[in-house]
Amino acid sequence: MATPARNNHASSVQIQEPRTRSPPPPSPIAFKEQQGRPPPTTQQTITGKLFRNLFKGLLFSQLTLTSLLVIVLTIRGLILASSHHFHPKKWYPPLLASVAVSGVASLTWQCIFIYNPSRALRATFWLSPILTCSVGILLVLIGSAVDAGVGAVFVLFAITQSLYGCWITPRLEYTDKILSLSTAFPPPRTREVVTLSIVISVVYSGFLVTGIGGATSTRTNLDLLFISVILIGLAWTMQVLKNAQQVAISRARYVNFAHGEDMDAWSALHVTVKHLIGSICIGSTLVPVIVLIRGSIRSVNLMSGSSDEVMYSGADCFSSLANKVVTCGNRWGFVHVGTYDKGFVEASSDTWLKFRSVNGLEKVIDSDLSSSLCFLSAVSVGSVSSLTAGIWMLLIHKDYALEVTLYAFIIGYFTGMVALAWLQACVSAYYVAYSEDPHSMRFDGTIPQCIHRLQMLRAHRDNRERERQEIDESP
Template sequence: MPIPTSNGHASRVQIQEPRTRSPLPPSSSPIAFKEQQGRPPPAAQQTIAGKLSRNLFKGILFSQLTLISLLVIVLTIRGLILASSHHFHPKKWYPPLLASVAVSGVASLAWQCIFIYNPPRAVKATFWLTPILTCSVGILLVLIGSAVDAGIGAVFVLFAITQSLYGCWITPRLEYTDKILSLSTAFPPARTREVVSLSILVSVVYSGFLVTGIGGATSTRTNLDLLFVSVILISLAWTMQVLKNVQQVAISRARYVNFAHGEDMDAWGAFRVTVKHLIGSICIGSTLVPIIVLIRGSIRSVNLMSGSSDEVMYSGADCFSTIANKLITYGNRCGFVHVGTYDKGFVEASSDTWKKLRSTVGLEKLIDSDLTSSLCFLSAVSVGAVSSLTAGIWVLLIHKDYALEVTLYAFIIGYFVGRVALAWIQACVLAYYVAYSEDPQSMRFDGTIPNRIQRLQLLSARRDNRELEVGRDRDDTDNC
């Protein structure tokens, strides 16, 4: 992932050249941030429960890695021994899937280059190319021929249509997305390339290792083996989430130091500190954030569907909104910035950062409408689709019976490798938001965020006026 010395949008970036030093909060010192080889500056006194929970989750991570490794080794050996008696063909099953894992790593690195050299084109390509690739996977599954394959293929096609509609809906927000990505990712911290490349390499090697265990379980296809495959996939998902967030904490720490204090921090040094001291908090965040995002997304969907004037429906939607707002306070991605910067527990970091973001008028709504998360998600789906097409076409040509399972495994693995690869982009954006919320008047920030907040407030006012006029028209009609 080459890092250029210049950027097409660098002329608009002022953050790397601080002209005035803004006042620092008492708990943060630029000198402490520059201690890259030591532990991050400790937060306030941590509770015993907090320390225990961090150590507990850290222990769970390494325990499950050990147990999964043993399970994979046993399944692989057993699968190779019993392959002939169960008519399993390792030479036809393993090469396509392992090749797709390697392709996912190459595709992730290629996606990096596109984002670095031309963020606007990368954003547009993501929102328009992902539906095409997803639809291609669906068509491939339909071509396999069976009813089950056709049904799953139809789901992929429907998912692709949904992505296309979403891409049309968010078109007005692309301009702001281009600007915030260009500002936050311009001149990334030194040695970011090494951190991202190592993360991708680890994710590819680990995924390839788990593939051998999945193959071993597939060779016998008993009900117990289906359970083993499910356990391996769950382990893959959580471990990849932890790996992604390790990178996110490290890069966001280095970027925050630059945005908030004008100091440079080596990304590799931040990465080593993160791995050594912050794994427990990262494991907690890696567990809470996906659950809270899923719950909050479901609540938002319920609120959209309950757009009725019925008082019971309205009160229910209002209750759901309150729950969603409470959940996001204690588990949001912005908390990873303070985890790396101040060595806080994840829940405390999430609460502190979200309160700070809310204290800036309009910033919470701006972050809710930000497309960075959607961009990273759809980019990972694209990587998964490329990986899936590689494995699926190969298997379809040599052994059709394995086509469905190999295609789906390749998609899942490619998706998670893509998420790991793009974690640094989301880390830069989060660090930018958190640093801005702590000192909006700093000369290191231009007018991108204030202008966007003003635009959102104007659009909201217009929407409220339209709803008020529609309500009046309904009242007049009822009176008649």
């Protein structure tokens, strides 16, 4: 995937031709076997293999059962539609159109990141709140109390995004540099891998929409359960698809960062799908849960700014818990899953311990905005999709507007998330490779400078806190 030479930050890094050869990491890849299965670095336990096979079986069982359920619901819905006052010609076109729009928007969004990541980064943080607020206003215009309540939630979410965008403004410059450095030279055929992932997302989502419509046609309590099952299956499948892409591209990118070798993204994807789906399924289950837990803990810590001793000890306890939880599962572990064929929990633990072994790197990673960028980009795609379906439904059949708008938002969000997995994969590979050899000549001074700046800020805050305590203790 060619990248224009306009990238300002990327030009300063030497990743193709290093000046010196740095020592390899403890378990280097055998580059002559790049097209085959990644060599495991540790003896895999029977329990680990069992869980991999179990989750792999769960994935394929879920896909099979969901497909059968969708087919049955679709056929039943078409047969019984006339007797339950359901209008397929009014319900399906807006939602299917929004699914197609999500694919187009996702392709457009990632192209913008390829050609101008700096502007795309800043645009995301102001465009996402605007689009989210627009969805909220649309829902309020529908008229009912329920619609207005859901619309108010979207408006509140938009306000939260705006406040967050103001809060993280000082960190945009560093994130811009990291994005430019890590995505400057994507692995060959990355474009094909990303496009295939988006097409699969759109086709699979469109297929599930037919089942949701079939369940909507009768609207029984059992049908609500069926719709919930389909949406949960959609969420997990999209997570697996995103993380499979992330494992493949991060593996290829890591090979370049750590060893100066090029690896084809398509070949890496073939190896990933053939050998690593079990670990990816485990990670796709654990990471969202752990991210939610850790995010909640960090929010509690931010709100516990009181000097009260009980509050302080509680915040300290939460911080300790967050530090332990993140070692059990994090997205950086996918790099070692693809590179060394490790189990996901082991890979997550090893990568995070590597981060902690480099003084100040853990704080730098916590301050990086690439994950927030991908999240808000996905929210933007979801908002565009929901506006497409919602406005259409508002004009032709207001009764369906709320549910169709929400379905479109969910589908658009996951499609957008899949589209930008390659970006997160490149950033993850950059950090993991740096943690294993911080003194490599393939890396410039971006991370060390950020570490120094954060240490200076922390020292300044500590001095201010010490002065405040001395003033309070003085007679």
